[in-house]
Structure formats: C-alpha cells, structure tokens
Amino acid sequence: MSTPLRHDLDLLHTSLLTGKLPRNLTWADTIELINQIGEVQPHGNGEFVFTVGTQRAFFKRPHTHDLAVEEIARLRKFLRDAGPAPISGKSSQPCRMVVVIDHHVAHVYRDVDQKVPELEDTAHPYDPFGFRHHLIHKKEAHYEGERIPEDKTFYEQIARELLPANEIVLIGHGVGTSSAVDHLAEYLKENHQDTSRHVIAKETVDLSALTPPEVEAIAKEHMIVVV
Incomplete structure (x- = not known):
C-alpha cells in the first residue's frame, strides 16, 4: 500500500x-x-x-x-x-506513553514530538518529555464498605488511550489489591494483550511526593532514546 x-x-x-x-x-x-x-x-x-x-x-x-x-x-x-495491518509510511520512531495512576485518577502523558529531550541544568517548565498530558478521573458511586470496587470502565478508558503506544511505562503506588497500577497491568494483560506487550516497565513510587521531573526521570530510565 x-x-x-x-x-x-x-x-x-x-x-x-x-x-x-x-x-x-x-x-x-x-x-x-x-x-x-x-x-x-x-x-x-x-x-x-x-x-x-x-x-x-x-x-x-x-x-x-x-x-x-x-x-x-x-x-x-x-x-x-x-492478518496484521499494512505498515504505515510514517516514521518507525516509538510512540511513548506514560501513565501515573492511583485508584482515583490516571495522568496520561503522550509523546508529541517523538524525541526525548536531554536533561538540562537550567530550570524550565516541566511537561515530561514534551508530552501532551491529560487526566482520566474515576467516577465513584456511593458505596458502603472498606474499599470501592474496581471500576473496569476506568481501566478501559486508559486502555483506549494507550492503543497507539509501542512503549508504555506505568507508574503507581502500593502492591497487590491496593495497587491501581497492578490492576491496570492485569487488566491490559487480560483484555488488551497487544497493548500489554508494549508495557516496558512498571514502577511503584510514593505518588504523593512525585514531581513531574521525577516522572520524566523514571520514563527516561526505561525508554529507548531516539537520536
């Protein structure tokens, strides 16, 4: 084609x-x-x-x-x-995406220029990777109990955003049932296997203290640098 x-x-x-x-x-x-x-x-x-x-x-x-x-x-x-889709005539440079997630909101970052900027000593406004950034909020209904059940539509919305990505880094906190990032990784594995294969790293950090420069540093640690 x-x-x-x-x-x-x-x-x-x-x-x-x-x-x-x-x-x-x-x-x-x-x-x-x-x-x-x-x-x-x-x-x-x-x-x-x-x-x-x-x-x-x-x-x-x-x-x-x-x-x-x-x-x-x-x-x-x-x-x-x-069979698979024809190969697009676009550049083969990776489409990078980062998700920072807890049980209430996901911060989704998407590469818009397909380049990872070099770290600079001078201060500059942070938009990690020059990514376009938006939020996906979880709508929580009234629920009595120790913990609100997982909302699959929350994870499905994130999965749809990740469809173009061929490099994905997931960042969250907690472990097991208390970890939204673990729930997301498992949801992708069970329902979006092709997307799941593009998850190159999953990091557990303290989100309450996480800064945009630290998001950038975590992503850079795992993602392929295009020169």
Missing part, C-alpha cells in the same frame, strides 16, 4: 483486531478503513465485496448508519483472518 494509514483509521483497525468490540461503527468508517487497507467493490442489492490480502468477504450495507453488533464481530473475524 503506497498511502500511509491515517491515524484514526489505524486506531480503529487496531481496536477491531485486539481491543474491546466497538459498540458503534459507522458504515462510512468501515468502507474508508477497508479501502485504505484493501479494496471495496459493489456487488449489487446493497452488497459489497471486501478484499484484504488473501481474504474476501461479502458485507451488506445496513439500513442505519451503524453496523449491527453481529456484523462488527464478523468484520473482526475477517480482519483477523486477513
């Missing part, structure tokens, strides 16, 4: 292959994805022939904008049978 796979379509393809089955998938996005990684040909009576690699299948245009759940599942099987 001569045209690089667009980032949003790359994420969609990855999600269909290895992530949680999408609840909403439009026919337009489906056609655009298949056209990018293969070929779509009309067959008559609302049917279309999807061809990706050596795989060929018939899909019927839905009466609504979205594919039915059964069709999304069939599309997943078709794409898995077709």
Whole structure:
C-alpha cells in the first residue's frame, strides 16, 4: 500500500483486531478503513465485496448508519483472518506513553514530538518529555464498605488511550489489591494483550511526593532514546 494509514483509521483497525468490540461503527468508517487497507467493490442489492490480502468477504450495507453488533464481530473475524495491518509510511520512531495512576485518577502523558529531550541544568517548565498530558478521573458511586470496587470502565478508558503506544511505562503506588497500577497491568494483560506487550516497565513510587521531573526521570530510565 503506497498511502500511509491515517491515524484514526489505524486506531480503529487496531481496536477491531485486539481491543474491546466497538459498540458503534459507522458504515462510512468501515468502507474508508477497508479501502485504505484493501479494496471495496459493489456487488449489487446493497452488497459489497471486501478484499484484504488473501481474504474476501461479502458485507451488506445496513439500513442505519451503524453496523449491527453481529456484523462488527464478523468484520473482526475477517480482519483477523486477513492478518496484521499494512505498515504505515510514517516514521518507525516509538510512540511513548506514560501513565501515573492511583485508584482515583490516571495522568496520561503522550509523546508529541517523538524525541526525548536531554536533561538540562537550567530550570524550565516541566511537561515530561514534551508530552501532551491529560487526566482520566474515576467516577465513584456511593458505596458502603472498606474499599470501592474496581471500576473496569476506568481501566478501559486508559486502555483506549494507550492503543497507539509501542512503549508504555506505568507508574503507581502500593502492591497487590491496593495497587491501581497492578490492576491496570492485569487488566491490559487480560483484555488488551497487544497493548500489554508494549508495557516496558512498571514502577511503584510514593505518588504523593512525585514531581513531574521525577516522572520524566523514571520514563527516561526505561525508554529507548531516539537520536
């Protein structure tokens, strides 16, 4: 394929292959994805022939904008049978992401320039790695007991953010059932195996005293330096 796979379509393809089955998938996005990684040909009576690699299948245009759940599942099987996505024409430099997590919030850092800056002696505002940073808050319902049960939607939201990453560092505190970072690592292993394989390190630290420069230092310790 001569045209690089667009980032949003790359994420969609990855999600269909290895992530949680999408609840909403439009026919337009489906056609655009298949056209990018293969070929779509009309067959008559609302049917279309999807061809990706050596795989060929018939899909019927839905009466609504979205594919039915059964069709999304069939599309997943078709794409898995077709094999991995074509290699994008983009740089092979790693997409680095860092998650700093406790049971209430996850701080997610994503590389935006694909470079790890050298440490400087001069003071400068810290945005670790020059990453784009945002928060994912856990919404806690009223609950009586010693501890609020783990909310899988919290970890699923983080997993979705990590889909583009091929180098991931997880930072948290505590051990075992008291450790959100351990819960996240286990959730990725059980539900997002492809993403889990990109976790290169898991660190346990005192988050109450963790500073942005220390986040940067932990990440640099584990991540590949691109020169």
